[in-house]
Amino acid sequence: MTLDRSTRIAFIGGGQMARAMIGGLTAAGHPTSNIFVAEPFQGALDAVSASFAGVSTSTDNTLAVNFNGLGAHVVVLAVKPQVLKGVAEGLANSLKTHKSVVVSIAAGIRIKDLARWLDWNTIVRVMPNTPALVNEGASGLYADESCTQQQKDLAFAIAGSFSKMAYWVEKEVLLDVVTGVSGSGPAYFFYLLEAMENAAVELGMPREVARGLAAQTCLGAGKMALAQLDTDPAILRKNVTSPKGTTEAGIKVFDDLNAKKIMQDVVIAATKRADELGDILGSQ
Numbered sequence: 118m119t120l121d122r123s124t125r126i127a128f129i130g131g132g133q134m135a136r137a138m139i140g141g142l143t144a145a146g147h148p149t150s151n152i153f154v155a156e157p158f159q160g161a162l163d164a165v166s167a168s169f170a171g172v173s174t175s176t177d178n179t180l181a182v183n184f185n186g187l188g189a190h191v192v193v194l195a196v197k198p199q200v201l202k203g204v205a206e207g208l209a210n211s212l213k214t215h216k217s218v219v220v221s222i223a224a225g226i227r228i229k230d231l232a233r234w235l236d237w238n239t240i241v242r243v244m245p246n247t248p249a250l251v252n253e254g255a256s257g258l259y260a261d262e263s264c265t266q267q268q269k270d271l272a273f274a275i276a277g278s279f280s281k282m283a284y285w286v287e288k289e290v291l292l293d294v295v296t297g298v299s300g301s302g303p304a305y306f307f308y309l310l311e312a313m314e315n316a317a318v319e320l321g322m323p324r325e326v327a328r329g330l331a332a333q334t335c336l337g338a339g340k341m342a343l344a345q346l347d348t349d350p351a352i353l354r355k356n357v358t359s360p361k362g363t364t365e366a367g368i369k370v371f372d373d374l375n376a377k378k379i380m381q382d383v384v385i386a387a388t389k390r391a392d393e394l395g396d397i398l399g400s401q
């Protein structure tokens with residue numbers, strides 16, 4: 118099937134990322150009556166209901182897959198990688214009954230391991246990010262030959278509803294790189310924002326002004342980079358940098374500290390951790 122308003126989507130886990138995806142899906146017009154969220158903590162389900170009126174909820178994961186006896190077309194696994202094995206094993210029978218397409222957003226966990234736990238192999242891995250909540254998500258996807266083109270298209274359409282940029286990657290290992298760049302990436306920018314805001318406050322700026330200036334600058338720089346994707350970001354940076362001016366003085370501090378190398382190491386460390394999670398948790 119293709120994604121349309123009648124597509125029944127079940128979320129297993131109703132945490133940060135599930136809510137960001139549901140926010141994107143509903144903003145794109147998907148009816149809440151065709152979304153079901155299951156998770157063990159009633160408080161989290163209440164928060165989902167408060168944000169998205171009309172979404173069905175349950176503390177029983179199999180009820181979400183069962184989707185009021187109709188069956189979910191798509192089951193999104195949105196739990197932490199550490200609990201995924203137990204969750205997956207509990208869904209095996211319901212998935213076979215309803216033949217749902219499984220979308221896993223868990224960092225690191227590979228299709229072969231998930232397929233073994235689920236005893237089911239119609240699986241697409243998607244690595245989204247939390248800006249999905251404000252309709253600015255970026256996602257990478259991977260599926261192997263056990264999915265049909267139609268199933269891949271369905272998963273891509275779902276990712277596309279909460280992602281401004283969505284890309285298939287050719288090898289599963291590249292999803293770890295997606296995780297290191299855009300999955301974890303919002304946190305790197307928040308880290309920079311924290312530092313920019315604190316510096317401005319130390320220099321006498323009221324905090325709310327500092328926060329607004331820094332956040333809008335981040336958004337503006339991102340929009341400029343997106344508007345000129347064929348331009349190397351180094352050129353965009355040079356366009357801001359007047360000879361012997363202020364930016365040059367600021368960037369010199371970055372260069373003296375080898376900050377570009379540090380940023381590369383950050384992305385590499387997050388990517389390696391995704392691979393490690395796949396090795397450690399996948400061997401269960």
Ligand SMILES: NC(=O)C1=CN([C@@H]2O[C@H](COP(=O)(O)OP(=O)(O)OC[C@H]3O[C@@H](n4cnc5c(N)ncnc54)[C@H](OP(=O)(O)O)[C@@H]3O)[C@@H](O)[C@H]2O)C=CC1
Pocket residue numbers: 129130131132133134135155156157158161178194195196197198200204222223224244245246247300301
């Ligand atoms: N956060 C992010 O930016 C991103 C996260 N991801 C991936 O998304 C997944 C979810 O992460 P995130 O949303 O941050 O995590 P959260 O902890 O916010 O959400 C996970 C949810 O799953 C619930 N849960 C725990 N056990 C079960 C269970 N047995 N059955 C059903 N639900 C359960 C948790 O409930 P409780 O709190 O009660 O334990 C929690 O609400 C992870 O695999 C992560 O790798 C991918 C991209 C970005």
Ligand SMILES: O=C(O)[C@@H]1CCC=N1
Pocket residue numbers: 224296300301
């Ligand atoms: O930190 C994590 O493990 C998850 C995956 C990507 C973003 N958050």
